[in-house]
Amino acid sequence: MALLRSRVESANRPDCPFPLNNLPYGVFSVSGAAPRCGVAIGDMILDLAECEACGLVDADGTFAQPALNSFMALGRARWDAVRARLTELLAEGATPDLPLVAMSDAQMHLPIRVTEYTDFYASKNHAFNVGVLFRGPENALPPQWTHMPIGYNGRASSVVVSGTPIRRPMGQVRGEAGPEWVPCRRLDLELELGAVVGADSEMGSRVSVEQAEAMIFGYVLLNDWSARDIQAWEYQPLGPFQSKALGTTIGAWIVTQAALEPFRCAGAERLNPLLPYLHERRPGLYDLELGWTMNGQVMGRTNYNVMYYSSAQQLAHHTSSGCPMRVGDLLGSGTISGPGRDQAGALLEMTGGGKAPVTVNGAPRTFIEDGDEIGLFAQAQGAGYRIGFGPCTGRILPAQP
The missing domain is CATH 2.30.30.230 (Fumarylacetoacetase, N-terminal domain)
Incomplete structure (x- = not known):
């Protein structure tokens, strides 16, 4: 086009x-x-x-x-x-x-009244890299990861529009002599794309991948801020809780499916066949360049086509139990990361869990400090035009002890 x-x-x-x-x-x-x-x-x-x-x-x-x-x-x-x-x-x-x-x-x-928010974990690169940090390479990917989209229910109440400041959270972390109550020391971003659901489904019913795609109104940039030290202490056995509740920033503009249709493409290669309820009749991802900045410096670049699961597959899986969806539901893709260090969508990956600092405006850094501003960007490049998402930014305020 x-x-x-x-x-x-x-x-x-x-x-x-x-x-x-x-x-x-x-x-x-x-x-x-x-x-x-x-x-x-x-x-x-x-x-x-x-x-x-x-x-x-x-x-x-x-x-x-x-x-x-x-x-x-x-x-x-x-x-x-x-x-x-x-x-x-x-x-x-x-x-x-x-x-x-x-x-x-x-x-x-905020462009929508967010009814519910679910965050997924759908980039194989990100899931493997983070899994290595926590469980080693042999057990990096959970056994079910290549069979179904993994997600958790987040907090719709803490979804905010681009430009809203985010306060560093206080929380429990693991200390040498037991738990400590401290400001988060390992604050991170997550580069994601959010799917905005524009149709309801009935409780007790399931929707197919094709039906799920028809329910998606459009997409927003999404930064699911993450307190990694709080997360490491709390996430077993039920997953993230307060480490993800501090805030989720979305862009102000919803880019529709119609605008992205010319850029439709396949995602990552399958490691095994999916069950029939997750089969896609046509590719469900987009050739969409994404990246993020810290204090104006570009830190990482990747593409949405590295994802293992599409938003339609995530939505179909969400209803597989009969869970009803509502207009205004928001589905986070999960961190979008390519295979290289400079393609990471989170500092946890980029710095190897804080062991390999990166340089930001001439200074070594591992995680986000007070006053830092994180920005996300995305665009699909056409013939003489581009489809952009606008800014998705947030600046970190000091914790309130």
């Missing part, structure tokens, strides 16, 4: 993350007004609430709400119809007056 030219000139630049091909959804406000839904185009935001008020689009009044949940609940046919209408309104040569707002004048908000 080539660049779709827009009447918003900034959207036609090859390096613009928000061309007409993209049209990601978010929630914004200006000058203290009530938050409402919008679409990013170039360096502008199209005010969808005002578009509805003027009769330019029809979404049953949902765009005036401070979250996208009600619009998502209208279903895929309406998602497609609105996208087609927005493409028409924003195309080069279109003439209707449009309520466009400069991004520089807008404040971004």
